[in-house]
Amino acid sequence: MPTPSPAHAALAAAFAEAFGHAPEGVWRAPGRVNLIGEHTDYNDGLVLPFALPLGVSVAASRRDDGLVEVRSLQADGTVTAPLSGAPGDVKGWAAYPVGMARVLRERGVGGATLLIDSDLPQGAGLSSSAALECATAIALCDLHGVEVPAAELARLAQRAENEHVGVPSGIMDQSASMLSTAGSALLLDCRTGLTSNVPFAPQDAGLTLMVIDTRASHELTGGEYAQRRAECEKAAEILGVPALRDVKDLPGALARLDDPVLRRRVQHIVTENHRVEATVGLLRAGAVAEIGGLLLASHMSLRDQYEVSWTEANVAVDEAVRAGARGGRMVGGGFGGSVIVLTHTERADRVRDAIDAAYAARSWTPPVFLTETAPSQGARRIA
Ligand code: ADP
Ligand code: MG
Secondary structure (H helix, E strand, O other), X not given: OOOOOHHHHHHHHXXXXXXXXXXXXXXXEEEEEEOOOOOOHHHOXXXXXXXXXXXXXXXXXXXXXXXXXXXXXXXXXXXXXXXXXXXXXXXXXXXXXXXHHHHHHOOOOOEEEEEEEEOOOOOXXXXXXXHHHHHHXXXXXXXXXXXXXXXXXXXXXXXXXXXXXXXXXXXXXHHHHHHOOOOEEEEEEOOOOOEEEEEOOHHHHOEEEEEEEOXXXXXXXXXXXHHHHHHHHHHHHHHOOOOHHHOOOHHHHHHOOOOHHHHHHHHHHHHHHHHHHHHHHHHHOOOHHHHHHHHHHHHHHHHHOOOOOOHHHHHHHHHHHHOOOOEEEEOOOOOOOEEEEEEEHHHHHHHHHHHHHHHHHOOOOOOEEEOOOOOOOOOEEOO
């Protein structure tokens, strides 16, 4: 059993205070950042996320009365719900842990009392939702002595989010949170579900990977995201392939598409899959700094071909490069959210100052820099 850290001890104490008895353990699952492979997931392609040191912790004790009781230090109120309930009868944040418990019930897992705590910003594209599901999942399985392989737990967590929260998310977030290992990124083939760990430890190479919340809103994403998916499906249909993943001859495919918009979308998806493979090759060769150019190429493709970037992201990436960073790109669906920047650590302050100054000169809301980004261990018991 790991030695509890002060933070875990505080969560256990908060649990005892809230529920009148000590928890049986504390479990934790991380948030994630996708290093490269953007919008490739729904084209049956490749993604390369890694787990952050930030995550969601759950202190829990077993129950055998068919109920799950959840409270969060980041939300108001306690929610108690039957494991047998139907999707939709629990609304808001509690739908994530309750939905997880309901999906796991099919595997013979029972209920629990859960207290949730997190150091991960919510709704910032760092996947606090998957971290919450995965921390809940491993807590419940451990408490009831049920062993479910981690890759399967990731799929069950995705189902919890799809069916019980109503968010049609892919498998990347839960896979990254469940399956990542420290010092690695996780190569995930979204067609086969196969994963492998790829060495990624920028700090050991004198590099820093910064995650920068551009503070630009996400509001347009819904419609634009659905539109991009539809465009990809249409292009795949015209090209007679199951998914854009299967396009092997790019010039040939582009020549068969009359619509310039579809041509741009195909160009991005096909080249982005290659960029993931090239990134994996460089990382396996120990050439971490060299992936900067691929991050930049990904950014330009997302900006110019896929047309999902936003002004604040473009300025952050441009300024980072001007200040000497190795590369960077927008991450996530687009139209708001975060960018990542890879820089030699000795230039990190200069890069940060340059981005801050560029935002200030435009009177934009200052960006938020996340510095704790060392690729970390996936979901695990911590106390
Ligand atoms: P992201 O996964 O990018 O952070 P989502 O919108 O998918 O954004 O998930 C965020 C939601 O997850 C929150 O609105 C909340 O319902 C739930 N959530 C995440 N962390 C917590 C927490 N610590 N306590 C309660 N709910 C949480
Ligand atoms: Mg999420």
